[in-house]
Amino acid sequence: MSDEPHFLREERVEISRADANSEAAVEPLQLGKRVREIRLSQNLTLEEASKRTGLARSTLSKIENEQISPTFSAVNKLVKGLGIDIPQLFSQPKRSAAAGGRRDITRTGTGTPHPTPTYEHEMLATQLTSKKMIPYRTTVRARSFEEYPEWVRHDGEEFLYVLKGSLLFYTEFYEPIELFEGDSAYYDCEMGHSLVSTSEADAEVIWVTA
Amino acid sequence: MSDEPHFLREERVEISRADANSEAAVEPLQLGKRVREIRLSQNLTLEEASKRTGLARSTLSKIENEQISPTFSAVNKLVKGLGIDIPQLFSQPKRSAAAGGRRDITRTGTGTPHPTPTYEHEMLATQLTSKKMIPYRTTVRARSFEEYPEWVRHDGEEFLYVLKGSLLFYTEFYEPIELFEGDSAYYDCEMGHSLVSTSEADAEVIWVTA
DNA sequence: AACAAAAATTTCCTATTGGAAACTTTTGTA
DNA sequence: TACAAAAGTTTCCAATAGGAAATTTTTGTT
Numbered sequence: 450m451s452d453e454p455h456f457l458r459e460e461r462v463e464i465s466r467a468d469a470n471s472e473a474a475v476e477p478l479q480l481g482k483r484v485r486e487i488r489l490s491q492n493l494t495l496e497e498a499s500k501r502t503g504l505a506r507s508t509l510s511k512i513e514n515e516q517i518s519p520t521f522s523a524v525n526k527l528v529k530g531l532g533i534d535i536p537q538l539f540s541q542p543k544r545s546a547a548a549g550g551r552r553d554i555t556r557t558g559t560g561t562p563h564p565t566p567t568y569e570h571e572m573l574a575t576q577l578t579s580k581k582m583i584p585y586r587t588t589v590r591a592r593s594f595e596e597y598p599e600w601v602r603h604d605g606e607e608f609l610y611v612l613k614g615s616l617l618f619y620t621e622f623y624e625p626i627e628l629f630e631g632d633s634a635y636y637d638c639e640m641g642h643s644l645v646s647t648s649e650a651d652a653e654v655i656w657v658t659a
Numbered sequence: 660m661s662d663e664p665h666f667l668r669e670e671r672v673e674i675s676r677a678d679a680n681s682e683a684a685v686e687p688l689q690l691g692k693r694v695r696e697i698r699l700s701q702n703l704t705l706e707e708a709s710k711r712t713g714l715a716r717s718t719l720s721k722i723e724n725e726q727i728s729p730t731f732s733a734v735n736k737l738v739k740g741l742g743i744d745i746p747q748l749f750s751q752p753k754r755s756a757a758a759g760g761r762r763d764i765t766r767t768g769t770g771t772p773h774p775t776p777t778y779e780h781e782m783l784a785t786q787l788t789s790k791k792m793i794p795y796r797t798t799v800r801a802r803s804f805e806e807y808p809e810w811v812r813h814d815g816e817e818f819l820y821v822l823k824g825s826l827l828f829y830t831e832f833y834e835p836i837e838l839f840e841g842d843s844a845y846y847d848c849e850m851g852h853s854l855v856s857t858s859e860a861d862a863e864v865i866w867v868t869a
Numbered sequence: 870a871a872c873a874a875a876a877a878t879t880t881c882c883t884a885t886t887g888g889a890a891a892c893t894t895t896t897g898t899a
Numbered sequence: 900t901a902c903a904a905a906a907g908t909t910t911c912c913a914a915t916a917g918g919a920a921a922t923t924t925t926t927g928t929t
Contacts, residue, residue: 557841574845631767640760
């Protein structure tokens with residue numbers, strides 16, 4: 450047998466193609482290592498993991514030793530059977546740290562206030578600069594759509610989560626929709642958007658922009 | 660040729676095994692449909708998608724028509740080449756997405772569940788693909804730091820907001836810090852991080868990764 | 870250390886994937 | 900409608916994945 454995993458060879462070919470052609474270089478991706486760590490962390494033997502996932506002992510062994518590239522079907526069984534966190538599977542090994550280790554904690558109510566006629570923003574994590582996302586907690590003062598002179602539009606995407614109360618979510622291209630505690634929305638900010646409280650007390654939301 | 664995809668048959672076997680044995684029933688999972696939606700939404704032909712991903716036209720066609728279960732290696736090429744959001748691939752089909760002014764509402768409790776030994780994730784806004792951010796609502800099941808075999812590390816930045824309960828926020832380069840309802844944190848994910856509930860009931864948080 | 874039991878790996882084999890090219894369907898244009 | 904070009908599907912085959920069982924390695928006990 451070749452002592453080099455086939456799909457790694459494949460990857461290498463892929464990289465050169467990408468060089469010549471267009472995008473996407475595909476890195477090695479140490480799926481096997483990951484899987485082994487996860488299995489051991491749950492104190493499972495291959496036999497037990499086999500029962501949980503429905504994959505043969507031998508297959509699991511080969512996956513862990515990076516001797517095969519499992520099918521999507523097999524990966525799914527792994528994910529479901531072992532309760533694997535998906536982002537970890539696909540992200541890089543990430544050598545032990547030394548990389549960006551920033552952290553910023555914001556205690557309730559201690560964010561930076563930023564009031565407007567219609568919203569009462571509390572900006573979070575303001576200590577950190579150059580963030581990919583901008584999070585804030587907002588109280589929606591507006592009580593009718595007319596309070597907005599014009600659509601709010603800006604770059605990027607926005608995630609919205611309703612903490613308290615209820616509100617109407619107006620968007621340029623859709624019917625307004627009422628959101629309640631625990632509901633969330635994700636949308637393109639180039640599309641006009643605005644919020645109007647409908648509950649007795651002003652609604653409160655978490656907003657994250659990227 | 661059989662008119663039934665092989666791996667679907669396989670899945671069915673898996674389900675019965677799971678019934679008899681222990682956990683994890685694996686659903687059909689319409690990967691193909693997803694991929695097609697994503698490709699078309701970017702106005703790509705199979706030929707173009709082939710160039711971007713490095714997979715043969717024919718292979719792409721078969722994947723989209725659910726005639727084969729691609730290997731992990733192939734899935735990776737898809738992900739990198741077409742800019743697919745990983746979690747989308749593992750979550751249920753749902754409806755198709757529009758382009759331009761996108762919007763996706765997720766009602767309380769209707770997100771896509773993704774349980775792990777330590778966290779109970781509910782993925783939000785799973786109908787939209789190619790998002791800059793990935794939002795989750797998570798219940799923290801872990802009760803001690805020892806339940807994590809190793810630091811969780813991955814690419815990007817993360818915003819965390821505590822909805823309910825209290826928890827200890829462990830990070831690789833800082834002292835653990837206790838967070839309460841309404842507190843939030845923003846940090847680099849390359850730095851090891853994990854959460855442990857300290858309140859009577861499991862703590863609940865909103866998590867947004869970018 | 871020697872042995873037995875458990876766990877992991879490897880072998881051997883069949884079934885499935887993935888690529889090249891042939892073929893079919895769809896689209897658009899006169 | 901007829902035709903050509905583009906897009907998509909299917910076929911065929913070599914390469915690879917996945918399962919059962921044999922083999923090797925590790926672990927634990929005396």
